[in-house]
Amino acid sequence: MNSPSLGARKKIRLGDLLVEHGIIDDVQLRKALASQKQNGKKLGHILIENGFTSEGEILTLLSKQLGMPLIDLANYRFDQSVVKLLPETYARRYRAIALERSAKGILVGFSDPTDIFGFDQLVRLLSQPVQPAIVRESELLAAINKIYKNPASLSKTAGELGQ
Structure with a gap:
């Protein structure tokens, strides 16, 4: 059995997803995209830096959308x-x-x-x-x-x- 490729999944645009779920609004998205164009940072980092959302909100949403588990490493027992x-x-x-x-x-x-x-x-x-x-x-x-x-x-x- 082959690994499911991430490429086989529908392309997810993080900004649109966050707006669709009411986590950020269109104005915040446009501001973050303009900032991204200037500095080349990842959109998620810009949204967090500007206080528009949190890493936890983004990751929880991505976990649900992509069907991947969200794992807390803070107390994880590593093998x-x-x-x-x-x-x-x-x-x-x-x-x-x-x-x-x-x-x-x-x-x-x-x-x-x-x-x-x-x-x-x-x-x-x-x-x-x-x-x-x-x-x-x-x-x-x-x-x-x-x-x-x-x-x-x-x-x-x-x-x-x-x-």
Whole structure:
């Protein structure tokens, strides 16, 4: 059984989705899109920075729309053997963390569940089906920093990311 590709899903425009669900209004969306055009940041980050919505509201909505579980990493019990299936370089680059292994494949938490390229790269790297889940970026980065805290690993990662 192949992993469901994120690309096979209907293209979701975050701004339109948030307006449709009454989380933000058209004026806030237009302001955020104008800001995005100027600075190139992701729309979700701009909406949060401007206080129009919260990371929790965005992730909860995306979880429902995409049919992916939203996982709280703050109190998650990580299985080191599963986490280490994903090298630190890839975890940082694609903002992802391997969480569980099952008959369906590997459950991977993504801070950006719409990153189709990152998803496809991890499917290739792991050579098995990837079941995507959504996680908070702040919790993901804290988990990555804690799990991959080996200094030798950090310098290797810095060098690889610089390439």
